[in-house]
Amino acid sequence: MKVSIYRYNPETDKEPYMKEYELDTAGKNLMVLDVLNLLKEQDPTLGYRRSCREGVCGSDGMNMNGKNGLACVTALSEVAPGVFEGRKPLILRPLPGLPVVRDLVVDMTMFYNQYEKVQPYLQNNTPAPAIERLQSPEEREKIDGLYECILCACCSTSCPSFWWNPEKFLGPAALLQSYRFLADSRDTETDARLAKLDDPFSLFRCRGIMNCVSVCPKGLNPTRAIGHIRDMLLERGV
């Protein structure tokens, strides 16, 4: 099969370019990360991040034939029609919208800065109980579909609003995490959290195009979480 990979080494290359590779997969429906590992044997200069290789760490988020995803849990047959059959090349690019450090490795600083802004930790101003803060099963259920985010950045880097305003719009990943704590019955800082989201950019730059939902490798729904935050703001402000 043919593989086309975005290459850029700022120390040696004037500008990025696409490098073509040929690989014999022996008809196996490999994961994209396996393809990269095999190519790395051919070309040790190829740079990419990977760690757990099972969709848990979120290290190998990349753009595969135009769609963001985790290379380790995306089989060739899932990338795009014709890629596994060899009719179309596998095209790998870094996550869009973030500065490229090298090849498929991006600088995630802007992404983490937005994550930090939502204060993604439990805040409770009541005295700590002797053992633990209890939740009812119903209260606990509210954070299902929120806490599972692995911060791979596939969603935020597929969002045009994040591309245009990465320093002002929090992005779907950070907003999902924001709602994770707004929905948590043990958190008492709801008002302060909401007050920080009320400007025209932080949350309201979401246009609801749902790219984030379509690419999330964990099947989460940041658009729905953003809608819930908007409802909370509406209830608070009207």
Add this chain to the structure above:
Amino acid sequence: MTTSVTSLGRNGLHDWLLQRVTAVLLAVYFIFMAGWLVCNGGADYLTWKAFMGSACMQIANTLVFFSIAIHAWAGLWIVTTDYITRMQFGDSATRVRLLIQLVIAGLTLVYALWGLLMIWGGA
């Protein structure tokens, strides 16, 4: 939190709500107008003038002009802040964006006032 001095309400929720309320108002108005035109296909100028000159339609048209102005400003403000940024225009982005926003705001105001003159007489 990001502050903004040129957005309509200086507040995301305010702009978001205004955009939706004006969109609903415009939709209701245009559906009503389409219905009226279908039911009064053969209406002549005098019928049209009497219809548009009624107090109800003058108020409805005024609301629609304000809605268009508000909706257009909120929408175009978002477009300018999305596409006229440092990424595309470098250091001059703020100046270019402010200039374009002023032109849009001026035109919107002129259209709204012109509309009011048409509705309430004098133009």
